[in-house]
Amino acid sequence: MGTTVKLVPPQGKDRALLSRIEQEAGTSINLCYQCGKCSAGCPVGFAMDYTPRQVIRLLQLNLTDEALNAESIWICASCDTCSARCPRGVDIASLMDTLRREALAQGKISDKKVAIFNEAFLGGVRNFGRTFEAGLLLKHNLKTMQPFKDAQLGLPMMSRGKVHLLPAKIKGREQVKKIFERAEKMRGEQE
Numbered sequence: 001m002g003t004t005v006k007l008v009p010p011q012g013k014d015r016a017l018l019s020r021i022e023q024e025a026g027t028s029i030n031l032c033y034q035c036g037k038c039s040a041g042c043p044v045g046f047a048m049d050y051t052p053r054q055v056i057r058l059l060q061l062n063l064t065d066e067a068l069n070a071e072s073i074w075i076c077a078s079c080d081t082c083s084a085r086c087p088r089g090v091d092i093a094s095l096m097d098t099l100r101r102e103a104l105a106q107g108k109i110s111d112k113k114v115a116i117f118n119e120a121f122l123g124g125v126r127n128f129g130r131t132f133e134a135g136l137l138l139k140h141n142l143k144t145m146q147p148f149k150d151a152q153l154g155l156p157m158m159s160r161g162k163v164h165l166l167p168a169k170i171k172g173r174e175q176v177k178k179i180f181e182r183a184e185k186m187r188g189e190q191e
């Protein structure tokens, strides 16, 4: 696909990490010529610390750590708009997903509220087969050290049946657990 942008290539460990990220995402960051169409179409770009275009630029400049520490990768809603708009065929949505997994694997989420929410949400789905709102909020609030955050919304939501004290029992709970186990196994095999 077309010509690629020439940049000073990262060396050694940095190169290996970047290659792995590109391989897992199934895309090449050097195809990006920084036109900004991805950022212009991103519905949550306004809330990001680095727009999708800037995330790619960080990687091109071998600032992988900055990209892995960015709030943007956790704010990304995986809507695929950026990938669909990119004239160079860069799969930015897949790259964002890969950066999230890499950040998790490197334990770079301790001060990231969105990442903590993400982890608590997935933990609930893994354990109960679907989201368990009360447990999710409790876990998120405790981990982010703001125990009473949104507490005033709890009772009204409960009275309207939007939040339940106990998790719902769904069919196929065990199958959902197996999906998580298989995904973790696949991740282990890739490392």
Ligand code: SF4
Binding pocket: 031, 032, 033, 034, 035, 036, 037, 038, 039, 052, 053, 056, 085, 086, 087, 088, 089, 090, 092
């Ligand atoms: S749309 Fe594609 S080429 Fe343009 S800045 Fe985004 S990733 Fe780069």
Ligand code: SF4
Binding pocket: 038, 041, 042, 043, 044, 045, 052, 075, 076, 077, 078, 079, 080, 081, 082, 083, 092, 093, 096
């Ligand atoms: S996939 Fe993520 S980065 Fe891309 S447009 Fe959607 S929210 Fe923005």
